[in-house]
Amino acid sequence: MSNQVKKVPTQHIVGFVLSLVLTALAVWTALGSDLSTAWIITIIMLLAVIQAGIQLVMFMHIVEPESQNGHVPWNMIFHGFVTAAIVVVGSLFVMVYGF
Numbered sequence: 001m002s003n004q005v006k007k008v009p010t011q012h013i014v015g016f017v018l019s020l021v022l023t024a025l026a027v028w029t030a031l032g033s034d035l036s037t038a039w040i041i042t043i044i045m046l047l048a049v050i051q052a053g054i055q056l057v058m059f060m061h062i063v064e065p066e067s068q069n070g071h072v073p074w075n076m077i078f079h080g081f082v083t084a085a086i087v088v089v090g091s092l093f094v095m096v097y098g099f
Contacts, residue, residue, distance in 0.1 A: 015058025022051045 026047045029040055093099075 011058055018054050022047050
């Protein structure tokens with residue numbers, strides 16, 4: 001029990017701050033910039049992809065040294081994307097056809 005050292009989760013704090021900064025940039029892009037709608041959507045999508053990458057690496061530990069030399073669970077990533085696609089397509093279907 002005396003070998004336990006309390007550590008500060010610096011990786012989680014850095015990921016959280018980066019997520020806040022990216023969210024603030026997206027809000028400013030949408031509400032405070034004079035860019036065209038196409039550019040606003042493009043920038044927000046780019047920021048969303050960057051934030052998803054940060055979430056995967058910093059919080060979901062997609063690559064960890066303890067997991068057989070950085071093994072990436074591709075099957076879980078694939079099924080996550082499939083689930084997200086089903087939810088998005090189903091939501092669009094319901095909104096378009098009014099069910």
